Amino acid sequence: MQGVVIVAEDRLARRPGDYERFVEAITYQDGRVFADARGTKDLYSEDTESMGLFGAVISKMEVRKMQRRMRRSHRMRAEQGLPVGGTRPFGWKPDRLALDPQEAPLVRQAILDLIAGRSLYSITNQWRQEGVKTSLGNEWLPSSLKLTVQNPRVCGWREINGELVRDSTGNPVVGQWEPIVSPEQWMAVKNIFDARKGHFIYRDGRVGHILTPDFREPNYLLTGFLRCGRSKPDGSLCNASLRVTHSKDCIQHIYLCPTKTAGGCGGVGRRGDMVDLYISEAVLAKLEEVQLAASADPVEWSGKAEYEDAKSRLEELRVQWTAGNITNELFFSVAPDLEKRIARLRTEAQNFTAAAQRRQARSDTDITEIRRRWYLAEEDGGLPLTIKRSYIREALLAVIIYPSGKGRRKFNPDLLEPIWREG
Template sequence: MAQIPVVSYARISADVRRDEHGVQDQHKLNRETAARLGWKVVHEYTDNDKSAAKADVVRDDFEAMLKALRAGELPDGTAVQGVVIVAEDRLARRPGDYERFAEAITYQDGRVFADARGAKDLYNEDAESMGLFGAVISKMEVRKMQRRMRRSHRTRAEQGMPVGGTRPFGWKPDRLTLDPVEAPLVRQAVLDLISGRSLYSIAEQWRRDGVKTSLGNAWTPSSLKITVNNPRICGWREISKELVRGADGNPVVGQWEAIVTPEQWMAVKSIFDARKGHYIHRDGRIGHVLARDFREPNYLLTGFLRCGRAKDDGSLCNTSLRVTHSKDCVQHIYICPGKTVGGCGGLGRRGDMVDLYISEAVLAKLEEAQLASSDEPSDWPKQDEYDGAKDRLDVLRTQWTMGKVSNDLFFSTAAELEKQIARLRTEAQNFTASIQRQRSRSHTDVSEIRRRWFLPEEEGGLPLTVKRTYVREALHAVIIYPSGKGRAKFNPDLLEPVWREG
């Protein structure tokens, strides 16, 4: 008598995260069950490390199995008349999936189905109902486990305890003590970001220096952003992108050592918040929404220089200058593009001399700003309003607890106060971040900036992105006026910096 051809299905829970050995053990049991019943396994379907309880998880082999069952054959034409599994919770944990499976396997008469305990008749309504009931119970158990895990995470976070998982970069395996090599790198990256350096530039430097992630991978701007944007580096914790706060409304401080101050982390966070919804160029500039420009500027003043040549009507050309090279000139040249691309094509200037003059002008501005800066930043002007809103909410809660305020009045008033407090708290964080950036600027040693400005980056010089940030903060643009026909001696008086106010 010919053996009935069936398929074996195996799945290991994504929450358990076991390896392939567990899956092969399931297939082995399935083959033994099939042989005991006189069936023959002709194909094995495997969904390893994929949850059957989450609606957004697609189990590719499960879907392929349903298609084969409905067709009665595999893609290569091999006949299929049934399925064997270890247990029904390996097959489906959602009633909808079990219904689709039951519909596919009973699409034709004579199909067979079995688990480790023996064969089951899915054409019997009672058997199908029990299978659906089992899927419902399984789903309820999964939800209870998920709720317990969420409560456990919340409790640990409120107690300031570290979480498991991959070792965070910057800490030793105990997740509490700072790593003496990695922690300074994270701290310097934060300070560089506040100073205007781009994620791309820092990640590239780490790659050149051979720095690896805690998993041993090369750094990318995305992985670096995850690290420096994590409040863990300042001793705080977040769940679902919200800071974990205590009863007093302040962030809970973790038991691990912090790498940077909360003010420094908030300064970095404010930088990233300002970039949301925009394309970020490799040098850190915020581009247009969904704009795509993968080029990193190779020259200091790209985008800052404007053509000052007069048009026939007396107005300036004002076209952004581009960079070109000439065979008889070692240095790069800033030129106004031709008329076909919107320029006048009638102005060019030696690039290294322009870069040198504007660099000196920007450094002089930095030295002037350092002399005029104040060491003590001003206080947040809305602190009294914030404290008053918190006090009113506390009083309202006390009165409601004592029964002196109705439910309608309490919940309507409390909701408005909570919105006001949340808005003011965000403003306070942005203000603190702004002060941190100002403090970083005012405490910057301009003499050290000047020393590193003209050094090559591989010899400790400032990265181009950092220098361009200083230029951007000092200048709106630089207008270059024509020097006449032919090659004239470089004249800095023909360069007009347009300074920013303040």
């Protein structure tokens, strides 16, 4: 290398450290030439090196100014409810304000299906089969669908760095674009993904309060629900989770307790189609019983008065502090506790609203229609398997299958014990 010619100094280095490394590299050997748009420069001179280093500092300051201006502009547009640039969001027209008549209904139905218990994988598989593409023309993935339905834009809100943009009163800023779903429906979906870490039935028999929902499309209706009811020598139940297997002389799947080496006892097996049919009918009958309760008058959130009181107290504290009636020490010692309390209550309110939205989605569906679609194939309008499992999950904690004796026996539903949820 005999030298370097540049067109603009800010293209050479934007940080002082970069410029120092460049000078050390080019002056490692004598006689090399450096030139910019104004002519040649002697980098072997300390004065020239110092001027270049100063220019790099100025460039860095300009970059930071640009970044701050962009952040302020982004925040200002968000607070004004204006859409931002970038890739066109799926569901809206290129103006980012009006809804796309083909895409918006797909997003709305996907959110309603997720609330009802359908999995991301089931929805993306259906969209792929129907030829639905992203706004960039790519195939849909569960991860991309998750980003779409979790974006508060679908209900008319904005978020920056994972936080909702709020006005001076603490309420979310409503954007100027048309929403696809209601805020309650979006919060219901957000609550589903926030609650991924659910509880389950432990090996020692302890029962959690919430079973983890399906995030992948399952293959069998009762996987994870069935438990072995064979007694151990000490009188306790095996309680191992039954797995699915197949036999050469049986065209149906079989639910089977794993072998001892796999954590079970291997002593219980039952024909899968008969178990699925019996539990399906039991769950449908249970849904018919609770449908009237689900359609009853909604219950108000018990923390509403406390939430409003905390917000009023914080606002009054701010007014008094702004007017100079209270000291900085008093304000900054009291305000943080109130803000934490408000944040906690706001989260509780969102969880309550999400649960109510989920119950409403259940009650809006006629049990007769559920029963009709339960036994249809999915391609014929039947319920997706994940939605069936969500109904089972909300009705049942588990199903204990007791041994029927040696050899092949006639299916006996009395050897199946559903463990129903309370309430």
